[in-house]
Amino acid sequence: MTGAQAPEPPGASGGGGGASSGGVEEQELLARAALTRVLEPGDERGGGWLREYGAVGLMRMLTGTEARAPAGGGAERLAGYRRRAASADPRRDLAAAAGSGSRFVCPGSAEWPTQLDDLGDARPVGLxxxxxxxxxxxxxxxxxxxxxxxxxxxxxxxxxxxxxxxxxxxxxxxxxxxxxxxxxxxxxxxxxxxxxxxxxxxxxxxxxxxxxxxxxxxxxxxxxxxxxxxxxxxxxxxxxxxxxxxxxxxxxxxxxxxxxxxxxxxxxxxxxxxxxxxxxxxxxxxxxxxxxxxxxxxxxxxxxxxxxxxxxxxxGSIGELAPERRGPVLARDLLDRETGRVLDALPAGRPVQAEELARACGNGADEVIGRLYELHSLGFVERQGDGWQLSRQTAGGGTRTGATRRGGR
Structure with a gap:
């Protein structure tokens, strides 16, 4: 928009290269392209004017083709807007964009991401x-x-x-x-x-x-x-x-x-x-x-x-869940509660009789002996004469398994 001219109507001379109208009229597209040279990004005062007067109306006010001026800008600031508007040439910018493989989209066009509208008056004039x-x-x-x-x-x-x-x-x-x-x-x-x-x-x-x-x-x-x-x-x-x-x-x-x-x-x-x-x-x-x-x-x-x-x-959408975070689990973590109690009651470094374990666990001797044989088959304990003691592997810190789960037993 050189020479303080308002946006030209459709069919006027000049190319519209670089535009991506998608349902936006040419006058609107040209006015918004020009305003990207007039308004700084995030200018909420300018955005308020744009909402109130529209892109074409605002450019006509700033280029002097309408008698009235946008309200509330202050004389000095308005003069700065007018100087920028007078030198804006949207057709030249659109042609330059097309030459570099670029395009311009604005609110109302098919490619405009409407979530940017959440910015209110700070919404971009176009992109x-x-x-x-x-x-x-x-x-x-x-x-x-x-x-x-x-x-x-x-x-x-x-x-x-x-x-x-x-x-x-x-x-x-x-x-x-x-x-x-x-x-x-x-x-x-x-x-x-x-x-x-x-x-x-x-x-x-x-x-x-x-x-x-x-x-x-x-x-x-x-x-x-x-x-x-x-x-x-x-x-x-x-x-x-x-x-x-x-x-x-x-x-x-x-x-x-x-x-x-x-x-x-x-x-x-x-x-x-x-x-x-x-x-x-x-x-x-x-x-x-x-x-x-x-x-x-x-x-x-x-x-x-x-x-x-x-x-x-x-x-993401419902169902796009992260994998459950798990730590390594010792084989003893997979034992049921009562068997685990018997294993926990075994002292380190010496064998113990089943009757002593039964007193420590508060269970019957026969039940404890059954648990000890189960632990023996799994490699947790060893027989030492008439007594039982932790195997070397168990005494060294337990056995890891390929399975994992949250926390411990």
Missing amino acids: WLRGRPNLRTWALRSVAVVGARACTPYGAHMAQTLAAGLAERGWVVVSGAAYGIDGAAHRGALASGGATAAVLACGVDVAYPRGHAELLGRVAGQGLVLGELPPGSHPTPSRFVLRNRVIAALTRGTVVVEAAHRSGSLVTARRAQELGRFTMGIPGPATSGLSAGVHELLRGEAVLVSDAAEVVELV
């Missing part, structure tokens, strides 16, 4: 996408994996393993493409041949961080790269923070792998909690500052998870 998959379909079964940039080897391993496990189970791994945990999560999903999506705080044609240019190319080739900002836009600190609300709203739940007390990934987790999404954390060493933020989450409403199966049990 620029790079990659072939359908965002709406992918978002229905997605989990965010986020964490520290300066992560430990433990954190990187856990993020990569978790992401691979989620991808193998048919879940889309969503993260922010940053160094550290984000990058490990994307790589884990890619390595397993699964689905992953990167939410950027810049244009989807901008490789940021530059060291992840190759990774972002792989994500776009196998999955999706998306963001609120138009082509060529560069990140700022505030845009990183506001990007996190999209990650939180887009997904079924957020897993924080490592995070210090002031980590930006905690913003994602807390926003997920506010939106009613599942919030999970992978614990680390109690002495690790990089896990301190995660541990604080776990002291609140977050759920402790240790692998992909536990994440899916929380965010």
Whole structure:
């Protein structure tokens, strides 16, 4: 929209490349594409105007083609909006997007993930996408994996393993493409041949961080790269923070792998909690500052998870349960109560008569002798003349079995 012009009607000159209308009129699509250059991500005042006046109406106000102006903005701020609106050229942006294999989707289009509407007036004006998959379909079964940039080897391993496990189970791994945990999560999903999506705080044609240019190319080739900002836009600190609300709203739940007390990934987790999404954390060493933020989450409403199966049990459908966690069981744990009492009563290091055992157990001598023969057949005890004593194997700590169960006898 150069020269303070309102959106052109359908059929006007110029290409609409890069658009993904899916039921959205061209004027609406052009106006929303223009507004991605006018409104900063998460601008709730602008979002309120958008809700009240509509995208086309708001652009007409900001470009001066309508006499009235949106209320409540303040003269200085409104002047800034007007300057941005005057230089916006949505057709150029859509053509640039098409040239880089990208597209633009907005509320009302078939590909728009409606869970983003939970953000209210902070909802994105629209999203620029790079990659072939359908965002709406992918978002229905997605989990965010986020964490520290300066992560430990433990954190990187856990993020990569978790992401691979989620991808193998048919879940889309969503993260922010940053160094550290984000990058490990994307790589884990890619390595397993699964689905992953990167939410950027810049244009989807901008490789940021530059060291992840190759990774972002792989994500776009196998999955999706998306963001609120138009082509060529560069990140700022505030845009990183506001990007996190999209990650939180887009997904079924957020897993924080490592995070210090002031980590930006905690913003994602807390926003997920506010939106009613599942919030999970992978614990680390109690002495690790990089896990301190995660541990604080776990002291609140977050759920402790240790692998992909536990994440899916929380965010998935009924019946998607994690395997029961069991510890090793000694063979003596499988004995019935009375036989176990006889075994427990046998002293270590010396033989004992059946009558003495009977007094210790409070049972009859005949019953105790029967239990002792049972224990003898199982290798727990040995005969020593007229007495009985623990076998060497039993005295050394018991026998493990191939079976497992929770707890002990």
